[in-house]
Amino acid sequence: MSWKIILFESRRGDKPVEEFINSLSNSTAAKVAHNLDLLESYGYQLGMPHVKKIHKEIFELRIRGIDEIRVLYVFHKNRIVLLHGFKKKSQKTPEKEILTALKRLALL
Numbered sequence: 148m149s150w151k152i153i154l155f156e157s158r159r160g161d162k163p164v165e166e167f168i169n170s171l172s173n174s175t176a177a178k179v180a181h182n183l184d185l186l187e188s189y190g191y192q193l194g195m196p197h198v199k200k201i202h203k204e205i206f207e208l209r210i211r212g213i214d215e216i217r218v219l220y221v222f223h224k225n226r227i228v229l230l231h232g233f234k235k236k237s238q239k240t241p242e243k244e245i246l247t248a249l250k251r252l253a254l255l
Contacts, residue, residue: 150190152183152227155251164218167232171216178210179218179232186220186227201240205230205248219248223255 154164168179186193186208201207201219210216215235221228230248 150187150222150227151225152187152229155228155230155255157251158254164229164232171214175210175212175214175216178212179216182208182210183218183229190227191222202245202249204252205245207240217244219244221248221252221255223252228252228255 154162156162168176171179182197185197196211197209199207199209204221205219206221208218208220210218217233217235217240218229219231221230230251231244233244
């Protein structure tokens with residue numbers, strides 16, 4: 148089964164994940180696109196080192212490179228919804244980033 152990936156969109160029409168990805172360098176954005184292709188193809192079956200479950204429902208897509216990029220997402224109604232993206236700067240995923248994803252999840 149191939150999954151459909153959608154981007155979180157706020158009620159005002161903002162797409163913060165799309166804005167985040169567009170702010171990345173071309174090479175980093177290409178790595179993100181490649182990992183999203185893998186996620187779209189394999190869904191739940193994609194595991195480490197690409198994906199890690201970090202909360203009850205929230206998964207972390209892990210993009211390695213000069214910049215460590217994380218995209219937080221959920222499986223929702225037979226789709227994958229990208230909730231939040233950020234550059235990882237510490238060993239552990241900051242609680243603030245998880246809370247942002249949880250707030251967006253509540254709006255779905």
